[in-house]
């Protein structure tokens with residue numbers, strides 16, 4: 001008995017094998033048999049890795065061709081009507097991605113991670129019917145390899161709670177039906193073996209739940225845990241504490257509770273109850289969301305603290321959540337700095353950590369190899385604390401002595417000066433920054449990175465792009481121009497590569513949705529900007545036009561939210577260092593004559609905490625750091641920001657507090673409905689509500705855009721409005737962009753002429 005437990009394991013493959021075969025299959029270059037073959041190889045490999053690492057509780061049904069929530073919809077037979085004529089893989093991938101006749105189901109972020117799940121669609125008429133094949137087959141597949149797994153399922157309450165009702169009916173109307181299907185499934189599972197463990201994931205329990213949802217917990221788990229005596233039920237929560245649910249679950253016949261002690265420190269407040277009820281506690285102490293090597297001593301200390309409350313024999317040591325949210329393995333990181341690499345642990349390395357931490361905690365006998373790994377762990381962690389790579393005293397000192405944390409001038413004063421200076425009348429036209437990333441631009445970047453072309457050749461190509469981009473914008477008569485961002489691969493990586501304190505990996509991919517993976521940078525040390533990052537390019541672009549050139553930067557909160565962040569400093573402090581770096585860039589830009597600067601905060605909303613009790617604190621430091629990042633801007637430097645969403649109702653006051661002169665947002669798909677909130681709160685600053693949707697290749701007509709602009713003017717005075725697309729244009733084709741922007745400018749001209757009359 002190892003007494004260790006992995007909530008779930010990544011499935012995309014250490015070399016993204018699943019991604020590759022799926023994309024081939026979708027492109028009709030291979031058949032579904034190939035996908036199945038790769039999947040079975042991956043499952044086998046992943047089970048074996050866990051077995052080799054001596055993990056006792058290994059999952060089945062954590063694998064998925066696309067997404068576990070989608071799998072759950074299939075399992076429960078919750079198939080939206082429009083797909084009813086489809087079967088098997090056609091059905092599955094049509095639900096995920098749409099097909100010629102059916103639109104895909106919606107996708108949204110899984111709690112506060114960057115993973116996205118397929119949102120179940122529920123209506124009053126929804127029916128449910130068990131389809132147990134995948135669950136049962138996967139268990140048997142592992143069994144044949146000699147591995148007895150626990151079975152992972154999405155909890156009934158989380159499943160319904162995260163679904164969307166297409167007819168506004170109450171999603172929980174169906175809770176009894178879902179429980180019935182699960183009971184039937186448990187009956188089937190009980191025949192698989194003498195004893196089977198079933199894990200129900202209920203991350204919804206970490207949110208602030210109303211009493212109605214809380215009242216479902218007891219009946220649901222009373223029912224599920226009494227189906228048959230040979231099934232042991234585990235309920236796992238993660239990403240935060242779940243004290244309200246814990247209090248209820250201890251009074252149900254479940255066997256164990258899995259709690260997150262990394263992101264849910266407050267779980268301590270309710271574990272006394274676990275002791276009293278004699279439940280097993282799966283103590284999530286190995287971080288499933290970040291990539292730093294565990295400090296064994298700290299982990300043992302944490303476990304000791306837990307075991308002061310819960311009896312040691314009732315503790316199992318676990319991961320804080322599924323390892324899905326970290327990259328697979330460090331094995332392929334040959335280019336990473338050796339020292340930095342010694343501070344990291346990805347999913348595969350975390351298995352070994354988990355196993356060793358549980359061995360130490362339970363005083364199992366260690367072999368010599370293990371003793372030396374433990375010694376090395378302590379050395380690496382001590383060395384990390386004092387490494388000169390991490391600590392930049394100069395920058396720490398500068399920040400400590402900072403006097404100015406926000407712009408000196410008030411918006412009312414700034415905007416007067418700016419209006420006079422820029423001399424725009426109203427409905428000023430601009431874009432969000434990027435223009436199409438062409439194959440040539442990508443090729444150019446790749447060749448330069450591979451040392452196949454010289455710096456001069458690389459830069460000449462970028463300049464050519466900027467020339468064309470500026471010429472085009474002038475030709476169609478946009479008011480405020482941009483350089484097009486041809487030198488950037490990504491809005492975070494570009495800046496990270498030029499800042500101290502960031503590292504980049506070769507293979508640290510994390511699944512974002514379906515076959516799509518992202519490779520977030522690692523922020524390992526104090527962030528410092530030694531040299532300007534964007535000034536040369538923006539200056540060059542400005543030299544090509546007498547119109548205003550808008551500089552483009554990524555904001556501190558977005559850089560933070562899209563990176564793996566060091567765990568030895570509070571996130572707010574890390575953000576402060578990034579903000580300070582951006583602040584210097586803003587200053588350099590304005591010193592070089594750039595009078596309009598956009599600081600993108602695409603991921604501002606993503607960082608919101610899951611619990612209401614933590615929101616104020618996040619908002620305070622996120623806003624403060626945004627303000628710091630533009631604090632160097634002079635009264636006549638106009639600061640823009642951009643956010644890729646439109647639902648501002650709950651955070652409008654925070655958005656206003658960011659105090660940007662102009663904000664551009666995504667409202668294209670909602671007409672003027674979402675803009676009304678700005679009017680309701682008497683929002684002062686200027687706004688560019690995206691007037692067309694850049695996420696589709698469709699070119700909107702002039703008439704359509706005229707209509708859209710008219711709808712906007714109904715809500716807000718035209719002097720307060722800017723006209724722009726709803727996001728950057730980098731994913732579009734030039735021919736679409738050219739026509740759309742031409743139409744946009746023409747639409748504004750039509751409205752303006754109407755005004756003159």
Ligand code: GLN
Nearest residue numbers: 432433434600602728729
């Ligand atoms: N300036 C960036 C661009 O135009 C903004 C991207 C974003 O909001 N996601 O691409």
Ligand code: ZN
Nearest residue numbers: 643644727728
């Ligand atoms: Zn955007």
